[in-house]
Amino acid sequence: MTDSIPTEELFQNAGVRATQARTAIMDYLVESGTHPNTEELNAALAEKGLKIPAATLYQNLEKLTSAGLLIRFASSDGQVRYDANLAHHHHMICTVCHRVADIRIANPLSSLAIFDARTGDPVLRWTFENAEIELKGRCPDCAGT
Amino acid sequence: MTDSIPTEELFQNAGVRATQARTAIMDYLVESGTHPNTEELNAALAEKGLKIPAATLYQNLEKLTSAGLLIRFASSDGQVRYDANLAHHHHMICTVCHRVADIRIANPLSSLAIFDARTGDPVLRWTFENAEIELKGRCPDCAGT
DNA sequence: GTTTTTGCAAAACCTTTGCAGATGT
DNA sequence: ACATCTGCAAAGGTTTTGCAAAAAC
Numbered sequence: 001m002t003d004s005i006p007t008e009e010l011f012q013n014a015g016v017r018a019t020q021a022r023t024a025i026m027d028y029l030v031e032s033g034t035h036p037n038t039e040e041l042n043a044a045l046a047e048k049g050l051k052i053p054a055a056t057l058y059q060n061l062e063k064l065t066s067a068g069l070l071i072r073f074a075s076s077d078g079q080v081r082y083d084a085n086l087a088h089h090h091h092m093i094c095t096v097c098h099r100v101a102d103i104r105i106a107n108p109l110s111s112l113a114i115f116d117a118r119t120g121d122p123v124l125r126w127t128f129e130n131a132e133i134e135l136k137g138r139c140p141d142c143a144g145t
Numbered sequence: 146m147t148d149s150i151p152t153e154e155l156f157q158n159a160g161v162r163a164t165q166a167r168t169a170i171m172d173y174l175v176e177s178g179t180h181p182n183t184e185e186l187n188a189a190l191a192e193k194g195l196k197i198p199a200a201t202l203y204q205n206l207e208k209l210t211s212a213g214l215l216i217r218f219a220s221s222d223g224q225v226r227y228d229a230n231l232a233h234h235h236h237m238i239c240t241v242c243h244r245v246a247d248i249r250i251a252n253p254l255s256s257l258a259i260f261d262a263r264t265g266d267p268v269l270r271w272t273f274e275n276a277e278i279e280l281k282g283r284c285p286d287c288a289g290t
Numbered sequence: 291g292t293t294t295t296t297g298c299a300a301a302a303c304c305t306t307t308g309c310a311g312a313t314g315t
Numbered sequence: 316a317c318a319t320c321t322g323c324a325a326a327g328g329t330t331t332t333g334c335a336a337a338a339a340c
Contacts, residue, residue: 017314019320033263038304053322058305060320076277078219089262095274102262107252114280117234117247118178125285129240132221134277135259140270162294162339183329198297203330205295296337306327313320 004030014067021052022060026069029084035091035100037079076134090133096142105133149175159212166197167205171214174229180236180245182224220245221279235278241287250278 007026011018024045029036036044038057045052052060061082064070071083075091085102092101109131114123137143152171156163169190174181181189183202190197197205206227209215216228220238230247237246254276259268282288 017319019314021321054305055307055323056321059322062306063320074219074221074223076219078223078225080223085262087262092259092268092271094271101268101271103268104260104262104265106258106260107256109280111252113251114237115249115251117230117232117249120249123237123246123248125288126237126239126246126282127288128280128282130281132279132281135254135273136275136277137271137273143270143272164295164339166296199330200298200332201296204297207331208295292340294337294339296335298334298336300331300333302331303329304327305329306325308325309323311321311323313318315316315318 010069014069016063016067016069019060021050021056022064024048024050024052025057025060026064026084029070029082033085033102035073035075035081035083037081041082073132088130090131090135092135092137094139094142095136096138099139099141101139103135155214159214161208161212161214164205166195166201167209169193169195169197170202170205171209171229174215174227178230178247180218180220180226180228182226186227218277233275235276235280237280237282239284239287240281241283244284244286246284248280 007023007030008018010026011022016022025041028041028044028048032044034040034044038054038061042052042054042057061070061072065072065082068086069084071086072080073083074080075093083102089102089104092103093099109128115121116123152168152175153163155171156167161167170186173186173189173193177189179185179189183199183206187197187199187202206215206217210217210227213231214229216231217225218228219225220236234247234249237248238244254273260266261268
């Protein structure tokens with residue numbers, strides 16, 4: 001785990017101005033470690049007393065994403081989500097409480113036994129670049145229920 | 146590979162009427178083995194001379210999905226896509242030509258070495274249900290370029 | 291003949307854009 | 316002071332809804 005760099009400094013290094021809305025968005029994503037969509041993000045900030053207009057929110061998310069301070073991705077349900085964890089990682093999603101945990105999978109891609117789903121033949125002639133893996137299951141709190 | 150069941154029969158078993166648009170959608174997805182979004186699907190059917198209004202297309206995709214004849218999923222770019230391959234499988238996407246291949250991964254979930262991306266600790270206390278894996282790389286045709 | 295589906299038009303929804311005033315550097 | 320950002324209003328694109336005519340069973 002890396003030491004956290006102050007948000008101000010992050011913004012300065014990236015050439016992005018430190019405005020109230022922007023700082024709040026970034027801080028929330030870093031501190032909560034969550035992966036909200038715009039609606040969830042807006043709700044979370046509203047609870048903290050910060051109402052950000054839709055246009056401003058979208059503009060900031062675009063800015064922070066293109067500046068490389070956030071990652072934008074889509075979960076398998078199609079929701080566009082934002083993530084302050086820039087290191088390559090995967091997600092594990094609780095099917096009960098929908099908690100999302102960031103995970104690292106140590107197995108190398110080359111250890112995967114990949115077959116063509118139609119023919120059953122091994123898939124040999126592709127070159128692999130990366131994988132996005134979404135695991136679903138029950139988190140410790142929900143596993144017992 | 147299972148033998149293909151006639152579309153008419155599939156519809157009858159699922160209690161879904163066999164209309165022209167619906168049959169064309171289903172046949173196209175089965176025959177092409179592709180995973181189009183609505184726009185691509187509409188374009189493909191238009192090329193075959195079948196122009197389906199947006200409302201009808203959406204209604205049919207919803208009907209076929211809820212009847213269990215199609216699977217709806219979102220690729221990591223956020224596009225909602227439809228798939229007539231009902232067997233559990235994953236996708237491998239060419240980063241050059243965007244071809245999508247259906248793949249099966251033989252390794253059991255339990256063989257994955259999963260660590261918490263924040264703490265580095267092994268993730269032990271979750272129960273796993275399934276995984277959605279999207280591999281990216283280059284297909285045989287594009288690997289050489 | 292009854293129920294479902296089509297396909298038009300309208301509505302709802304999410305995201306982007308234009309721009310004047312406010313804010314950050 | 317200058318460039319950027321905010322936030323309102325308006326536009327754009329996609330998906331859903333209402334409903335009368337058409338088609339399927």
